Every structure is written in C-alpha cells, then in structure tokens.
Amino acid sequence: MVSFFPTPYPDELLYSVIARYHTRSGNRSFRQTDIDLFNYPSQQAAKVILSNNLDYLVNNFPIGSKQTKENLIQNHTLYPFYATFLTATEAWVVKDLMIKKVNSSLLQAARIAHTHTEDSRKFFRFCPLCLEKDTQIYGETYWHRINQTPGVLVCPIHATALHDSLVSLDAIGIHYHAASSENCPLGSNSTTYLDETLQKLLMFAKDIEWLVNSCYLPFQGMAWLRKQYQSYLTRQSFLKIYSKNKFTFNSHSFASHFLEFYGTEFLEKINPILIKKPETYLTNCLLACDVNPLIDRVMHLLLINFLVGSIKDFFSSNV
Ligand SMILES: [Zn+2]
Structure with missing residues (x-):
C-alpha cells in the first residue's frame, strides 16, 4: 500500500x-x-x-x-x-x-x-x-x-x-513526466490557424468533448455503420446500388465535396495522410470500415458530421 x-x-x-x-x-x-x-x-x-x-x-x-x-x-x-x-x-x-x-x-x-x-x-x-x-x-x-x-x-x-x-507521446519504455512550465514552454511550438479553420477545429473539439463526457453510447458495430453510410450516400446521390453486389460510388465527387466542406487546412492538421490520397482514403473508410481491424475514430466522426450533419444527433438517435 x-x-x-x-x-x-x-x-x-x-x-x-x-x-x-x-x-x-x-x-x-x-x-x-x-x-x-x-x-x-x-x-x-x-x-x-x-x-x-x-x-x-x-x-x-x-x-x-x-x-x-x-x-x-x-x-x-x-x-x-x-x-x-x-x-x-x-x-x-x-x-x-x-x-x-x-x-x-x-x-x-x-x-x-x-x-x-x-x-x-x-x-x-x-x-x-x-x-x-x-x-x-x-x-x-x-x-x-x-x-x-x-x-x-x-x-x-x-x-x-x-x-x-x-x-x-511515444511510449517506448516507461516514463512518467508531469506537466510543468519547463516542458510546456510558452511562445514556442505554437500553431496559428486561419479564423475559419480555428472555428471548425473548435466545433469539432466540442463534439469530441461531448462524446468523451457522455456515458457509453451503445454502438451496433462497423458493419452497421457501413450500411448507415451506404444509406446516406445513396440519399445524397454519391452512391447508386443496382443489386446486392453491384453499385457505383462517385468517389471523386464525394472527395471534392468533403474537402470543400472542411477545407484543406483543417484536414491537413487533422489527418495529413488523408490529404495525399483523399479518394482512396475516404472510400476505404466508408465502404470497407467493417473489414479493417483498426478503427479510425477521428475520420468516422468527420464522415458522420459531413453526411448526417451532427455527431450528437447521430449518436443520440441510435441509442
Ligand atoms: Zn484551455
């Protein structure tokens, strides 16, 4: 003890x-x-x-x-x-x-x-x-x-x-470094954003804060999420489903709307990998999220916000 x-x-x-x-x-x-x-x-x-x-x-x-x-x-x-x-x-x-x-x-x-x-x-x-x-x-x-x-x-x-x-943040070996004025220096390592980007980052941070402070919101799994995406994509004319295994997805149009909605600066800061190959990255997240053993939570939150219009509404209405 x-x-x-x-x-x-x-x-x-x-x-x-x-x-x-x-x-x-x-x-x-x-x-x-x-x-x-x-x-x-x-x-x-x-x-x-x-x-x-x-x-x-x-x-x-x-x-x-x-x-x-x-x-x-x-x-x-x-x-x-x-x-x-x-x-x-x-x-x-x-x-x-x-x-x-x-x-x-x-x-x-x-x-x-x-x-x-x-x-x-x-x-x-x-x-x-x-x-x-x-x-x-x-x-x-x-x-x-x-x-x-x-x-x-x-x-x-x-x-x-x-x-x-x-x-x-790299956790190689053991470390416990308390925050202090020495390791949190003011005036250096600061980032400045365009006003519009700062506002978007603030809204996103508040949504994440809401999620973290909510009690666990039951989730029905990644296969269910893919079906939700398919349904929203169809309604917004990005996806056309012909039969169970036959569909066309306009990844180019989706990526350009997504990039325009968030802005390049916002996306570069949030996920520098996405910006290099947005079409492939977004298509994988949307239509193959249930086969990936890892979950890219930040990207899914952005996709939900874009497609549904509100992270809070999405999680609250599926409880
Ligand atoms: Zn603060």
Missing part, C-alpha cells in the same frame, strides 16, 4: 496523476514508481491513454481513499473516447483488460493502431490558458485528458490552439 496518492484534478489524465506521484515520491526511476503502484514494471504501449492493472492500483491506495476504478476509467483515461465505435461487448472487454493485469494487447482489443496515426500527435499537448488557470488555482499544472484526445487541436474551453509540449 502506498502512503499517499495525489487526488486527480478535473479532467486530469491518470498518466498525469501518476507522474505527479512520481515527482513527489522522490523515486529515482520510473520503474520504481511502477513497482510502487502496480507491483511490476509495465512496458505496455497504451499506458498513456488506457492504463491497465487498475484493480491493483486502487487496492494499493492509502487507507480511506474513496477512489474507484470506474471513476478513474471514465474520467481520467481515454476509455470513453476509444469506447466510441465499439459494440457493448467490445467495450466491456477493453474495460475488463484495463482492470486486470493483462498480457494480451489492450490496443488490439480497443482496435487502436500502435502508432498515433489517427492524427499528427507526437507530443503531449497543452493549452496556455489552461496552464495559467491551473497554476493560479492549484499551484501546478497537469496533463488535461481532452487536450490529448485524438482530433482535438483547439482547447474547447478557451478556443485557443493547443501547443506541443516537449514530452513525447
């Missing part, structure tokens, strides 16, 4: 709480911190976004701690984001793996790529205004979960472009 464990701040990533524990513990190595908290040095790549062995962690908390696994998972990991687009059974498996000391791959169960391909993230991100506010209120800053969520490039609270910190 550990003698203390920091209380998580609002929307603080569990990784960040552990990093603050590491700093205060005086441990010389990250490995020692892992042994204190989890009883073994973990090497798993998902620890920044989806921690595991939470059963052990919570049971190891100081006497009197009211912290629960459920609260940590729902409010301090990216589980609510990654549960999106998973069926109830798939989401249950991911949560179960987070609670246990697992050997099987959590990333595989959550259908996440081992590299952060969903967007261009390479570093932990921070909002300069959140940093200032945290320091005033708490005397220190921390890694906010929403700012590390794929697709979020603008702080949904302050409408400010997020900055890259100096802490790499």
Whole structure:
C-alpha cells in the first residue's frame, strides 16, 4: 500500500496523476514508481491513454481513499473516447483488460493502431490558458485528458490552439513526466490557424468533448455503420446500388465535396495522410470500415458530421 496518492484534478489524465506521484515520491526511476503502484514494471504501449492493472492500483491506495476504478476509467483515461465505435461487448472487454493485469494487447482489443496515426500527435499537448488557470488555482499544472484526445487541436474551453509540449507521446519504455512550465514552454511550438479553420477545429473539439463526457453510447458495430453510410450516400446521390453486389460510388465527387466542406487546412492538421490520397482514403473508410481491424475514430466522426450533419444527433438517435 502506498502512503499517499495525489487526488486527480478535473479532467486530469491518470498518466498525469501518476507522474505527479512520481515527482513527489522522490523515486529515482520510473520503474520504481511502477513497482510502487502496480507491483511490476509495465512496458505496455497504451499506458498513456488506457492504463491497465487498475484493480491493483486502487487496492494499493492509502487507507480511506474513496477512489474507484470506474471513476478513474471514465474520467481520467481515454476509455470513453476509444469506447466510441465499439459494440457493448467490445467495450466491456477493453474495460475488463484495463482492470486486470493483462498480457494480451489492450490496443488490439480497443482496435487502436500502435502508432498515433489517427492524427499528427507526437507530443503531449497543452493549452496556455489552461496552464495559467491551473497554476493560479492549484499551484501546478497537469496533463488535461481532452487536450490529448485524438482530433482535438483547439482547447474547447478557451478556443485557443493547443501547443506541443516537449514530452513525447511515444511510449517506448516507461516514463512518467508531469506537466510543468519547463516542458510546456510558452511562445514556442505554437500553431496559428486561419479564423475559419480555428472555428471548425473548435466545433469539432466540442463534439469530441461531448462524446468523451457522455456515458457509453451503445454502438451496433462497423458493419452497421457501413450500411448507415451506404444509406446516406445513396440519399445524397454519391452512391447508386443496382443489386446486392453491384453499385457505383462517385468517389471523386464525394472527395471534392468533403474537402470543400472542411477545407484543406483543417484536414491537413487533422489527418495529413488523408490529404495525399483523399479518394482512396475516404472510400476505404466508408465502404470497407467493417473489414479493417483498426478503427479510425477521428475520420468516422468527420464522415458522420459531413453526411448526417451532427455527431450528437447521430449518436443520440441510435441509442
Ligand atoms: Zn484551455
């Protein structure tokens, strides 16, 4: 049992709480911190976004701690984001793996790529205004979960472009770096956007924030999603279905409408790979999403927003 464990701040990533524990513990190595908290040095790549062995962690908390696994998972990991687009059974498996000391791959169960391909993230991100506010209120800053969520490039609270910190997201080996003014320098690593792009990024960040803060919204699976796409594409005349296996999809027209709707700058920032071959990329996401073992959640959210008009309406109406 550990003698203390920091209380998580609002929307603080569990990784960040552990990093603050590491700093205060005086441990010389990250490995020692892992042994204190989890009883073994973990090497798993998902620890920044989806921690595991939470059963052990919570049971190891100081006497009197009211912290629960459920609260940590729902409010301090990216589980609510990654549960999106998973069926109830798939989401249950991911949560179960987070609670246990697992050997099987959590990333595989959550259908996440081992590299952060969903967007261009390479570093932990921070909002300069959140940093200032945290320091005033708490005397220190921390890694906010929403700012590390794929697709979020603008702080949904302050409408400010997020900055890259100096802490790499790559999870090679063990690391617990608490956010600080040293690794979150102001005035460098900043990105500026055109006003129109900033507004679109803000709306998208708010939609993602809504998803992350909603309780799990039951999802009927990727084959169901493909059928939904087919239905919207047909209604909007991008797709013509002749028989069960015979159809024509006007990928060129779809890609140009999609690019015009979001704008090149927005899409380049959100997904630099898409912009290189938009027709192929979008066709795969729309019509082959159920054969891909990985789920490109950010792209599906963009597609839903484009085709349906509202991410909230889509998820709320299919509960
Ligand atoms: Zn902020």
